[in-house]
Amino acid sequence: MRTLVQLDEAELNTAIHSQNQMGPPIIEKKGISGAEAVVLSLLAEGVECVFGYPGGAIMPVYDALYDYRDRLTHYLVRHEQGAAHAAQGYARVKRRAGVCMATSGPGATNLITGIADAMIDSTPIVCITGQVGKHLLGTDAFQETDVIGISMPITKWNYQVTRAEEIPEAIAKAFYIAQSGRPGPVLIDITKNAQTEIFDFQYRKCLKIRSYFPKRKVDMNAIQRAAELLNNAQRPFMLIGQGVVLSGAQAEVQEVAEKAGIPVASTLLGLSAMSVHHPQYVGYLGMHGNYGPNVLTNQCDVLFAVGMRFDDRVTGRLDCYAKQAKVIHIDIDPAEIDKNVKTEVAIIADAKEALQALLPLLEVKRYPEWMARFREYNAIEYEKVISKDFAPNTPLPKMAEVVHLLSQKTKGKAIIATDVGQHQMMATRYYEFDEPYSNVTSGGLGTMGFCLPASIGAKIGRPDREVIAIIGDGGFQMTMQELGVIMQYHIPVKIIVMNNNYLGMVRQWQQLFFDRRYSNVDIQNPDFVKIAEAFGIPARRVEKREQLSQALDELLNSHSAYFLEVMVEKEDNVFPMVPAGTCIADIRLE
Amino acid sequence: MQPLEGNQQRYTISIFTEDKVGLLSRITAIFTRRKINIDSLTVSETENRGISRFTVVIRTTPDRIGVIVRQIEKQVEVLKAFYYTDDQVVYQELALYKLPTEVFASSKAVEKILRDNHARVITIEPEFIVIEKTGHEEETTKLFNELKPYGVLSFVRSGRIAIAKPMKLLKVHLQELENISVF
Ligand SMILES: Cc1ncc(C[n+]2csc(CCOP(=O)(O)OP(=O)(O)O)c2C)c(N)n1
Ligand SMILES: [Mg+2]
Numbered sequence: 001m002r003t004l005v006q007l008d009e010a011e012l013n014t015a016i017h018s019q020n021q022m023g024p025p026i027i028e029k030k031g032i033s034g035a036e037a038v039v040l041s042l043l044a045e046g047v048e049c050v051f052g053y054p055g056g057a058i059m060p061v062y063d064a065l066y067d068y069r070d071r072l073t074h075y076l077v078r079h080e081q082g083a084a085h086a087a088q089g090y091a092r093v094k095r096r097a098g099v100c101m102a103t104s105g106p107g108a109t110n111l112i113t114g115i116a117d118a119m120i121d122s123t124p125i126v127c128i129t130g131q132v133g134k135h136l137l138g139t140d141a142f143q144e145t146d147v148i149g150i151s152m153p154i155t156k157w158n159y160q161v162t163r164a165e166e167i168p169e170a171i172a173k174a175f176y177i178a179q180s181g182r183p184g185p186v187l188i189d190i191t192k193n194a195q196t197e198i199f200d201f202q203y204r205k206c207l208k209i210r211s212y213f214p215k216r217k218v219d220m221n222a223i224q225r226a227a228e229l230l231n232n233a234q235r236p237f238m239l240i241g242q243g244v245v246l247s248g249a250q251a252e253v254q255e256v257a258e259k260a261g262i263p264v265a266s267t268l269l270g271l272s273a274m275s276v277h278h279p280q281y282v283g284y285l286g287m288h289g290n291y292g293p294n295v296l297t298n299q300c301d302v303l304f305a306v307g308m309r310f311d312d313r314v315t316g317r318l319d320c321y322a323k324q325a326k327v328i329h330i331d332i333d334p335a336e337i338d339k340n341v342k343t344e345v346a347i348i349a350d351a352k353e354a355l356q357a358l359l360p361l362l363e364v365k366r367y368p369e370w371m372a373r374f375r376e377y378n379a380i381e382y383e384k385v386i387s388k389d390f391a392p393n394t395p396l397p398k399m400a401e402v403v404h405l406l407s408q409k410t411k412g413k414a415i416i417a418t419d420v421g422q423h424q425m426m427a428t429r430y431y432e433f434d435e436p437y438s439n440v441t442s443g444g445l446g447t448m449g450f451c452l453p454a455s456i457g458a459k460i461g462r463p464d465r466e467v468i469a470i471i472g473d474g475g476f477q478m479t480m481q482e483l484g485v486i487m488q489y490h491i492p493v494k495i496i497v498m499n500n501n502y503l504g505m506v507r508q509w510q511q512l513f514f515d516r517r518y519s520n521v522d523i524q525n526p527d528f529v530k531i532a533e534a535f536g537i538p539a540r541r542v543e544k545r546e547q548l549s550q551a552l553d554e555l556l557n558s559h560s561a562y563f564l565e566v567m568v569e570k571e572d573n574v575f576p577m578v579p580a581g582t583c584i585a586d587i588r589l590e
Numbered sequence: 591m592q593p594l595e596g597n598q599q600r601y602t603i604s605i606f607t608e609d610k611v612g613l614l615s616r617i618t619a620i621f622t623r624r625k626i627n628i629d630s631l632t633v634s635e636t637e638n639r640g641i642s643r644f645t646v647v648i649r650t651t652p653d654r655i656g657v658i659v660r661q662i663e664k665q666v667e668v669l670k671a672f673y674y675t676d677d678q679v680v681y682q683e684l685a686l687y688k689l690p691t692e693v694f695a696s697s698k699a700v701e702k703i704l705r706d707n708h709a710r711v712i713t714i715e716p717e718f719i720v721i722e723k724t725g726h727e728e729e730t731t732k733l734f735n736e737l738k739p740y741g742v743l744s745f746v747r748s749g750r751i752a753i754a755k756p757m758k759l760l761k762v763h764l765q766e767l768e769n770i771s772v773f
Contacts, residue, residue: 153616153623158612177666212666215773216771217772337660
């Protein structure tokens, strides 16, 4: 029988210690406003920049920001959705929580898409929203929205502060929760009175919350069983996801793959965790991933999943997914275990720590025939799909060519931010990632409009790296106002809009599954080059294949931001494709 | 009681949480998001200050219940959640019935029904009486059906509260979690 519970008052009182364990005070200042406390708390957490937009209910915090503008840079976005996505882009490449800020009501609701995106893609962001004064809560006051209620299902944690004294601890908890365990978005809603009240500020970092168990020690029994399965496997196969990126386990993945001879494939969000040139790397999983890794998932005998969550875009129909395989699943989040795919061995742990523990137990193995299978499939994919994508006989260039050329010119070393659609799939298929933390995309939510603001956040987070935004003509129009941020703060992001004059991915589905009935995918575009130029960004349009190489050079050589519109083949399709709701083995090459 | 479909089971979920505003929504959202109807829900403070207990009764399949409970435990302010089938818990519900006082005056039948059902009268007013019965849902429903002919003015039933049979303490569970965790 399952173990059950009985409460005993005396014992519980001694067992359950205080709710939050806080560190020693690291900043103190007497008699300051809640608003100043917000800013000091952010500084105490090492925050260098904030993406936001002011308004009535957050004005005291903006007033405090004015005093600290030399220490905390605020980037004024053009729409709060952009603030959330910029914080996400920053977090992905900087490996720490991004911060965004908005006023109550519409300011806060505009953040929602970005928060939902961060939730499903496990991205640590801390959102701070202003709220009407405490005495006005629940009165339908001007710009009052129940932001706590609205954001509840899409935040890892949220909290409404109604007194200034609560601010330091709430923010300390926010950073701790956002960045520990499986990361995610956190929202702190601060009523206006709490921003103006005066109190004695003291900041302590949050070390522990008694109801929250973010990470487990590696269970050596489970590691032992995993090692046994892998050591006795005939056709082992490792799948890596964003957990590898979040835990920084790239080196460990490589060591395990090299020692145990296991082929490795990546999910969309795991891309760049392993160089595509590594001999053990066999490709990209999922709906538009590579042929071999998809088909051979159903032929391996041990499926070793590391920091990935068996999303339906990876598994296709579950009742025909890897049924023959014994599954080992490493994930930091216990709720992911057995959620979609039943596991033989579950290792609930940080990916890096688990792989470190596993490595010494693995035997040196080689699977030449098994590895050859991947190459065979990839050769078929090359012949049927890739070669045609790279050297088409179409008058206009294809997206794949653009990405391929860009990849060669940057040697796979750039950070590639992508939006959502065909260009996203083409960019992630064909960019030959050779550097970790280089892939910034909206995976779980598939949020059009993500790319431009996320690329801004990424460039601010990693000014030392080339950041290239690859966006569709449709998605660009969802957040193109953020060009204003690039203009105002001189952020040298390189932008490529792949213009097929269609909502291409939807058009592809209409072609394949709706009898070519092109319903509302034919989008009339403005003159993008003029728009970019209006924002003071050097811009160019490429309409011929011959101009492409030189235009990319110009983009890459530019010291400032640069905007390149590439007119691409209109009715191009992304293949291979596992049609939604079918078996991965039924992946189509055309 | 709502009928079980397919391979559904009835589960009582006990959730121990911090006593925080908004947790109720967080927890109910886990069910509503999966279109699971909550058959009964009770929230109460435990004898331990600051810790609340949610008792939730739902119907779902054995392969889904674990997934759902892990989603509940994942919430930052949830200490621990447990799920039980009916044979693993001692549970009760409380029902109150309001009847016109004259039904007692006019016949001995109601009195007999109360005695047979182990129900008791908790209040007598000039116009109405209030009867209380604790028991399982079938028992409180049975009493309701028997009283119906005499004119039940009002009938209200609480959610299920439950005590688990096995003896392992929450504190021990938490200690175990603590031991396998790093912070
Ligand atoms: C906010 C949002 N709305 C709608 C969709 C559905 N959708 C997915 S891809 C796509 C088309 C994208 O068109 P475009 O940006 O031009 O990219 P392309 O596929 O042509 O490369 C649409 C509408 C979405 N993912 N996100
Ligand atoms: Mg398009």
